[in-house]
Amino acid sequence: MTRVDFMQGNIASAEGALAAGCRFFAGYPITPSSEVAEHMARRLPKVGGRFIQMEDEIASMAAVIGGAWTGVRSMTATSGPGFSLMMENIGYAAFTETPCVVVNIQRGGPSTGQPTLAAQGDMLQCRFGSHGDYSTIALAPSSVQEMFDLTVKSFNLADRFRAPAFLMADEIIGHLRERVEFPDTVECTPPRPIREGMLPFEPEEDLVPGFTPFGHGHRVHVTGLTHNEKGYPASTDPDLHERLVMRLIEKVERARHEIADYDIENPDAEVVFISYGVPTRSVRQALLDAPEGLYGHLNLRIVWPFPENLLKKFPNARVFLVPELNMGQMAREIVRHCDQPVISLPRLGGELHTPQYLLDRAEEYR
Amino acid sequence: MTVEDWFRHDRLPHIFCAGCGNGSIINSTLEAVDSLNWKVDETVFVSGIGCSSRAPGYIVTDSLHTTHGRALAFATGVKMANHDLNVVVFTGDGDLSAIGGNHFIHACRRNIDLTVICMNNQIYGMTGGQGSPCTPTGALSTTTPYGMDEPAFDLCDLATAAGANFVSRWTSYHVRELTRSIKLGLQKPGLSFIEVMVQCPTNYGRRNRLRDVEAMVSKMRDHALLKEKYDRLVAERKPIPEGSFVVGTLTDRNLPALGVRR
Ligand SMILES: Cc1ncc(C[n+]2csc(CCOP(=O)(O)OP(=O)(O)O)c2C)c(N)n1
Numbered sequence: 001m002t003r004v005d006f007m008q009g010n011i012a013s014a015e016g017a018l019a020a021g022c023r024f025f026a027g028y029p030i031t032p033s034s035e036v037a038e039h040m041a042r043r044l045p046k047v048g049g050r051f052i053q054m055e056d057e058i059a060s061m062a063a064v065i066g067g068a069w070t071g072v073r074s075m076t077a078t079s080g081p082g083f084s085l086m087m088e089n090i091g092y093a094a095f096t097e098t099p100c101v102v103v104n105i106q107r108g109g110p111s112t113g114q115p116t117l118a119a120q121g122d123m124l125q126c127r128f129g130s131h132g133d134y135s136t137i138a139l140a141p142s143s144v145q146e147m148f149d150l151t152v153k154s155f156n157l158a159d160r161f162r163a164p165a166f167l168m169a170d171e172i173i174g175h176l177r178e179r180v181e182f183p184d185t186v187e188c189t190p191p192r193p194i195r196e197g198m199l200p201f202e203p204e205e206d207l208v209p210g211f212t213p214f215g216h217g218h219r220v221h222v223t224g225l226t227h228n229e230k231g232y233p234a235s236t237d238p239d240l241h242e243r244l245v246m247r248l249i250e251k252v253e254r255a256r257h258e259i260a261d262y263d264i265e266n267p268d269a270e271v272v273f274i275s276y277g278v279p280t281r282s283v284r285q286a287l288l289d290a291p292e293g294l295y296g297h298l299n300l301r302i303v304w305p306f307p308e309n310l311l312k313k314f315p316n317a318r319v320f321l322v323p324e325l326n327m328g329q330m331a332r333e334i335v336r337h338c339d340q341p342v343i344s345l346p347r348l349g350g351e352l353h354t355p356q357y358l359l360d361r362a363e364e365y366r
Numbered sequence: 367m368t369v370e371d372w373f374r375h376d377r378l379p380h381i382f383c384a385g386c387g388n389g390s391i392i393n394s395t396l397e398a399v400d401s402l403n404w405k406v407d408e409t410v411f412v413s414g415i416g417c418s419s420r421a422p423g424y425i426v427t428d429s430l431h432t433t434h435g436r437a438l439a440f441a442t443g444v445k446m447a448n449h450d451l452n453v454v455v456f457t458g459d460g461d462l463s464a465i466g467g468n469h470f471i472h473a474c475r476r477n478i479d480l481t482v483i484c485m486n487n488q489i490y491g492m493t494g495g496q497g498s499p500c501t502p503t504g505a506l507s508t509t510t511p512y513g514m515d516e517p518a519f520d521l522c523d524l525a526t527a528a529g530a531n532f533v534s535r536w537t538s539y540h541v542r543e544l545t546r547s548i549k550l551g552l553q554k555p556g557l558s559f560i561e562v563m564v565q566c567p568t569n570y571g572r573r574n575r576l577r578d579v580e581a582m583v584s585k586m587r588d589h590a591l592l593k594e595k596y597d598r599l600v601a602e603r604k605p606i607p608e609g610s611f612v613v614g615t616l617t618d619r620n621l622p623a624l625g626v627r628r
Contacts, residue, residue: 063440
């Protein structure tokens, strides 16, 4: 039995987290994400979980990591300025292989920018924002239903890869109200426990170590210093550092095709849109308004790790058009992976590309 | 269990300099923990970044060595997600009161059930002796080459004003008193803050004409003024000796606390 409701994207994300078994939330209010925290504050105590409003987003991210190490699914939600403050501890989560979820309801930046208007300006920050090299998992919902579904998925991916996962939504989807279907139960795949005889940071075949939450007798030492497989600091061994960083990147990157989550329309088209998040809605309307089959569309629900093989699913593509609510952040990534021209269609200020605008641009490349 | 059993023996020897007092503070802490029959597998040590923050790495429990200044925020997450864990935080004066100052006052305000042990060496030890918010006025450091021209924080006053249930100050000289005080702190529901004045011969003593450890420790001993004596002097309107600092239990109360195991 599924339950049908009509609700806001931010609330659907919170409901997705609860359905996924999230029982700890630490956050700091910020428009346009606050409804996620408010809903968690209301609901968590009723399901045996705990909510805490921290003193800032640095502390929120720290608390989420602390919570996650007790083996409890933990999450925070924020927007641009708060996301910037979280960066140091996001790097800590990546390096210590801490599974946790960060919801970013993106708004116009830089700085305080446009608190009430949508943007996708943090797509590279979520990939590269903390210092040093690491890899990351990021999902992009384009409907309220996906706010629910992809929040659940974020937890499963975070646990599977022992990495922070980012739900990179935006103000429009966060505040949009739509029909949502809630299944009675959702698929929850907890982190793989450590196997007898393995060290706490010793990778399995898939490069992910088994998880050793606190309070279970593992006696694990967790540090943001470069560490050996025991978890002990070993920060002056060049080879060990290189191996560790490469493994953390590889464990995520090598799974990019397997975990890819996308829709493809009109794969034979010569002019192909690539989108993720809210611009996907404009592209879909543009395709409906255009002669049937004229334009192709790749919609990405997982943007990082970037599944570049999908570009090959459009064998006739002469050009890729990439509408984004930023100055072409993911377009830069797409350029790296194809020979065709990649045309970035930036839109800043908080409004969407109209379908007509997209059709006019596509017309130029027909 | 004995105190020995709380050490992570395969991590020793430690990185502390000869003459550093951090080791004896770790000893006092583990002695207190052990005397309460705490279980290794129900205890978590958390720290930030600095020499003092290396302590959890030498203890055999689950331990979280976090980012500079953020230990209390991480510890808050651990304790909120699982009230059944005993959570003890090691921190330095810079870690706690400079970069981590905001987390410090908020953890005290929440009166969350943590025990916080601050090794106050009045200097940034790990990074080579820069001034900290606890460097005494006039003292030399690599970033106060003409003498510190700012006043220092009184961390205990700060903790008390912000709402901590238990606040005490001792020095690395007062081993027995310190162990007893930590034991009280560990048992107290709510936030317990224990400040330990500790010598850093390498980065503080060397620049401030306290050439040997002996000189540093005797200076601390001679300037430590027992709380009872301090209260008496105040009551009798007698002068407080210059350069002295108060040691003992400074606050002991039972305000409502967060995260207490039921
Ligand atoms: C964000 C950040 N800023 C600066 C540093 C560099 N740093 C490492 S330890 C430290 C100060 C340590 O002093 P304290 O907390 O008093 O501890 P001690 O080493 O004296 O025990 C600093 C500034 C850092 N690691 N992270």
